Amino acid sequence: MPSERFVIPIGPQHPALKEPGHFEFSVEGERVTGATVRLGYAHRGIEKACEERNWVQSLYLLERICGICSHIHTTAYCLGVERLAGVEVPPRAQAIRVLIAELERVHSHLLWLGVAAHEAGFDTLFMYSWRDRETVMDVLEGLTGNRVNYSANVLGGVKYDLDEARAETIRKGVDYLEARTYYYLELVVHDPVFVQRTRGIGTVTREQAEWLGLVGPAARASNVARDLRVESPYAAYDLFPVQMVLETAGDLEARVSVRLKELFESYRVIRTILDKLPTGEIKGRMPKKVREGETVSRVEAPRGELFYFIKSNGTDKAERVKVRTPTLCNLAPMMTLAIGHQLADMPMLLAGVDPCFSCNDRSIVVRNAQEAETRWTWEQLRRYGIEVYKCKR
Amino acid sequence: MRLEELWEQLEARLATWGRTHSPWAVHFNSGSCNGCDIEILATITPRYDLERFGVKIQGSPRHADILVCTGPVTRQARERLLRIYEQMPSPKFVLAVGTCAISGGVFQGCYNVVGRVDAVIPVDMYVPGCPPRPEAIIDGILKLLEKAQAEGVAT
Amino acid sequence: MKITTMLGDVLRSLLRPNSTQQYPAERQPDPERLRGKLVWNGEKCTGCALCVKECPALAIELITLDKAAKRFVMRYHIYRCTFCAQCVENCRFGCLQMSNTDWELAAADKSAFTVYYGKEHDIEMARSAQAASTKPEPAEG
């Protein structure tokens, strides 16, 4: 009976989702025939709020767009505003920014690995990667004083300097993590359970990835060379160049291995920065008011390209701050890709793009209006479940 | 008569003991930046291991004793927060984690933000921090359990 | 995972020290830069209120009792603070500091989250002025 489509709603509160999002999968048997997502549970209206706060207050507001990639949001914002104001940022500050950004990438990728493993039912790997992630969290806490929202960036530079003792801690942490990352890389391509859940699932060809506009590790897993650290080196990436990591397969396994291989690049860059940290000041003078103008600031967040458009009207407040986060680019294509997959693959497919709803919800929601469907509420589904189990008993 | 009273007392104490030694928690993000959420998740991972105290983070509000709330409450999430709270069986406790959940934090006055959690549902314990360290979250949960134990949660 | 690798892993894990920290019983040293509760020492304060102006969460208020005599009281709302340390950054006289030991701030009562800093009788004055004023707590929530 194709007219009686079954809709499975998931979320916004759901054990597998740590963040609020509401998904609906229509299924025929086990096969997904349509997927929609309703976000907006974490939409807070940050873009508007930026217009009413001064430049410094906005910095901390934007930092709290996302708790996982907080530093990269402020970096994008600071780079843009500093360019508008014509402020020279000392090279040491830029290098420290890059250092923290790479440490953040390490933490984000390890976090993601854990979550993806959890979705695959591989909780041992989840616990392993989160245990090891504490190493980088400790490093970040020692360097900046907070584990998540580091608040290391200020307009014109950074707050926290690096000394030799801290550099040594970072080196030790990175050495430990590198050994662990080799282990994970070995594990994810050999463990039959994990491979079954990832190999050949959610394949995106290179043409599709370009056409659908994927960014970040999801694009690089499909052999699309998009990495702003390489294409347009910002902050100190021209001094400490990064190699782009590409995979050709385009499936979930490729997305896992791109992220893990990127970690090695991050470790290398972190070590180079520690060895060749430029000397000098860590802060430039920042005026209270920023002269009129517009700028585009693009940086590579752990999840892909982050796009900021900042317009100033010459006062101490921004005229407009537009934020386009990578999740937005990646989530919609995944919804298209979901069609034809097993329902059981959905958590992994979603985890594969590393969706970050708090990033996203600041501004957007995707929903394909699908009419003439039998929509089930959570309550109805629950009742149905109870009925089924009653019958079984 | 006396025996019955004694029995009731014993029952109440037993219930309090049971409820404060293995509370199950459900986590709801009502619009947070994710910072608090990953720290809550970190408390169940090996380093902090919240299960040492019998606390288990699980999915269904119907099996939960503690509702762990993060984030300022957005308009869209308000209804869900209320519904989850209503679905929880009594006695129930609410733990507001993070500055946003306590006051709205940096999001005070944003157009899509209703505000703090205790404007929607009653809160029993507040854990400030942006985000609080996992240790601070554990501290908050322990303080909550202490309080519950002192007050007794037989009913 | 191959069974041999797995067994090796299990054996190694047995020999490793336990990765769980017994938190309330055992404590790790607090990191030096940890940003906990804000502490104000008003001896050098000139009342410039730069800390207040750029606070992203309106967490601090500087109450001027007598500008000429440099009598100020700081009211600090922990429940609004985002612990960003911008105020510490802004203060030219080093009056503000974020404590690295005072970070276990959980409380059941919200009144514990409003802290007054300053000389004792100044605080009394500020408190009674607050109690007398009809103005409600600014923008709570």
Add this chain to the structure above:
Amino acid sequence: MTALEQAQGLLAAWAQETRTPEAGRLDVVIAPEKLVAATTALFDARWGYLAGITGLDAPKSGQIEVLYHFCAGAYVLTLRIALAREKPSIASICSVIPAASMFERELAEMFGVAVVGTPDPSRLFLPDDWQDGVYPLRKDFAEEASHAE
């Protein structure tokens, strides 16, 4: 020939004005009705990808400016289109770039710009009980409780 020069060549037929606000950026002002044609030209030449759509409200000049950002490597090309603030409307580019759908819906909801022909014009990310005809990112939208007291 750099990518920006190539883009300038592609868009020469429709460009009313061309500016270089910063190194690596090119702003091209075009008329609203030329948008689909200009986008098609960029797409046919495989020039970059659509990175986002920004709306700018300027009540003083009575205009809403819509910015289409295209990125190719380090270069950013922006198509700028000025619309009248009263009943602004623009054609959808989803027929050329399907991924634009979300950006267009954001534009419609936040600025009240009618996007003609967009595949899914339904309520987007604002809450279900949001009042119709209120556009939060317009300058005259007053927040109920302003941050600055």
